[in-house]
Amino acid sequence: MTSPQPKDFKVAIVGGGIAGLTLAIALHYRQVPAILYESAAGFAEIGAGVSFTTNALQAMKHIHPGVFEAFERACTVNGWDSKRDVWFDYLDGTADHDREAFTIRTGLGQAGVHRAHYLDELVKLLPADKARFGKRLEDIEVPATPGDAGRLVLRFRDGSSETADAVIGCDGIKSRVRQLLVADDNPAAAHPGYTHKYAYRGLVPMAAAVAAVGDERARNACMHMGPGGHVLTFPVSGGEQLNIVAFRTTEDDWPDRERLARPARREDALRDFAGYGRIVTSLLRLTSEELSVWAIFDTADNPPHTYYKGRVCIAGDAAHATSPHHGSGAGFCVEDSAVLADLLADEHVRTPADLEAVFAAYDAARRERAQWLVRSSRFIGDSYEWRAEGVGKDFAKIEKEINERLSIIGDVDVAGFCRDARADLVKRLESQLKN
Ligand SMILES: Cc1cc2nc3c(=O)[nH]c(=O)nc-3n(C[C@H](O)[C@H](O)[C@H](O)COP(=O)(O)OP(=O)(O)OC[C@H]3O[C@@H](n4cnc5c(N)ncnc54)[C@H](O)[C@@H]3O)c2cc1C
Structure with missing residues (x-):
């Protein structure tokens, strides 16, 4: 985490799922001014499980120890000691034998939480005045120049509006912010x-x-x-x-x-x-x-060609909604939050004029990895169903594919991602100064 610096800007986060909430918490603890706008009446998750891999746990710790501790409190591991390091036992589901x-x-191993229980724990980390509910974003008005007079205007369905220097769309798979971001250049990417x-x-x-x-x-x-x-x-x-x-x-x-x-x-x-x-x-x-x-x-068939435009960007499922076969969509949301928060908190970032460089560095750091996940998840889902090209029902090949791909997902250095992104940001800000 970087040392707090006074910031002459305010960030609007749209959406309070795992992406938006972890980002809001990360910014709060880095003293970056941010308000989260959520369309629902409160934070809520469906009653289902979600599991996380090691990269996600690293990102949680990086954001704030409390995010990881919340996970630990809600987490359930495999019941048998001999299976603590087992991610999954894979079985032929059509067979009657149990082998x-x-x-x-x-x-x-397997680290799953009940979504609602984890969310309840996470919410405790964010002061109540950092979130507004019943705020469904419909439109963003983008002024020509940054600065006080050049704030973005967020228009909500209830007729109200708010201003901010940057907008981060964490509004999920049907993201309104993604629609606004790609509508002109890549309309096919507006919808999953x-x-x-x-x-x-x-x-x-x-x-x-x-x-x-x-x-x-x-x-x-x-x-x-x-x-x-x-x-x-x-x-x-x-x-x-x-x-x-x-x-x-x-x-x-x-x-x-x-x-x-x-x-x-x-x-x-x-x-x-x-x-x-x-x-x-x-x-x-x-x-x-x-x-x-x-x-x-x-978003595999029509991925967004960019995760930002000016001072508007997308994160979490809004940027890279994925099928769940790698069990990593939420984990990548938390990675996004770690990187974005470190970039916004960087001591070189002080005014609205610095924010486009932040989002450019975020896009460069995240898009390739996240889009790989979306494609790979489709492949791995098909391989579980013996229909992936070159793999079929060959269990040894399926096992090899899973291990190789899990390694790309989990054997990473999330703090290193953040460091590299900040180094890139500094270069971008320097070249901005020269031009
Ligand atoms: C069946 C299934 C199983 C899965 N299992 C796993 C798993 O085991 N592990 C894993 O890592 N991932 C898993 N995932 C993926 C994971 O659930 C998602 O990647 C993650 O929850 C996305 O979080 P998010 O915050 O980006 O979006 P969301 O959770 O969709 O949150 C978006 C938020 O934005 C709000 N919103 C939407 N539009 C607006 C608007 N216009 N204005 C204001 N607010 C708005 C919504 O109300 C919502 O609160 C699974 C997904 C599915 C479908």
Whole structure:
């Protein structure tokens, strides 16, 4: 973390999910003036699990120790000591036998949280006056020059407006800020695309899961692979609940691109996974009768050509919405927050005129890595379903692909990312001074 410097600018963060909230916390502890505007009535996450890899944990610690401690308080690891370093046991989900095809181990193992529990912990780190609710951003007016007279104007659906020297869109997969940012140069990137996968998500009581599939499969993270579908499970809520996500690939289009979730029934899930083995079927039978099915959209086909324009930028899913098959979308949100916060807090950044260079350095530091994740996640999701090119149902090849790609995600130095980005920023500011 850098030492606090007086800043002659104010940042607006749009959206209070994992990206916006971790960024707001990071800026608060670096004494960078920032206000978060969230469309909902309060901070809220859906009742489902999210797991993190080592890069995300590094980013949490880098942002503020409290962000990592919040994660530690909410985190659940695999139930068996012998599986503490296991990310997932991979099984043939169509088989009735209970035997791993292979196991992926990482230093961290599986580290999952109940989203709402983690959010509750994170919120404690941000003073209440740093966030405004019921503020759905509709438009941003961009003045010609920075400075007091040149503040950006944020227009909200409730008719109100606010000003700021920079806007960071953390407004998720359907980001309004991304639409405004790319509309002129790259309109196709304004909206995410359907990956032709959807997912049933459920949390079931651990005792019921143990009774249905046995202690080993219920208490430890598993990936049940199959043709055109896969089911992942990991424990959350201190081992009291099992998080289940059942993905299915389809030829059909998603009917309503504005609504990425629709109601479904347990029978729909069971029908989709007919022909799968005993473990998968028993787990799906435990889910609620009334379920939701979530469309998996991403930005792989039309990625934004830039993450910033002037003093407006995008972060988190707004910039790089990804399918969840690497379990790293949220982790990359936290990486974005670490880099952006360090750049904004850098002692060379003092006035609104410095902010475009901040966002240029952020874009250079983040875009390639994040866009790789989005593409790779699609590939790895297909490999779990034995349909990835060059891999098929060859378990040794699937295992190799996972290990290589997990290493790109997790074996990194997040503090180093931040240092490099700041060094780049300083060069950009120097060249700005010369010109
Ligand atoms: C099925 C599934 C499983 C996943 N599992 C994992 C996992 O295990 N590990 C992992 O790392 N990632 C996972 N992910 C990805 C992860 O959930 C996302 O990457 C992450 O939650 C995105 O956070 P965000 O803050 O960018 O966006 P969001 O969480 O979508 O937050 C955006 C916020 O902006 C607000 N907002 C939207 N529009 C506006 C507006 N116009 N004005 C003001 N506010 C606005 C919204 O209300 C919301 O609060 C998964 C995703 C899915 C779909």
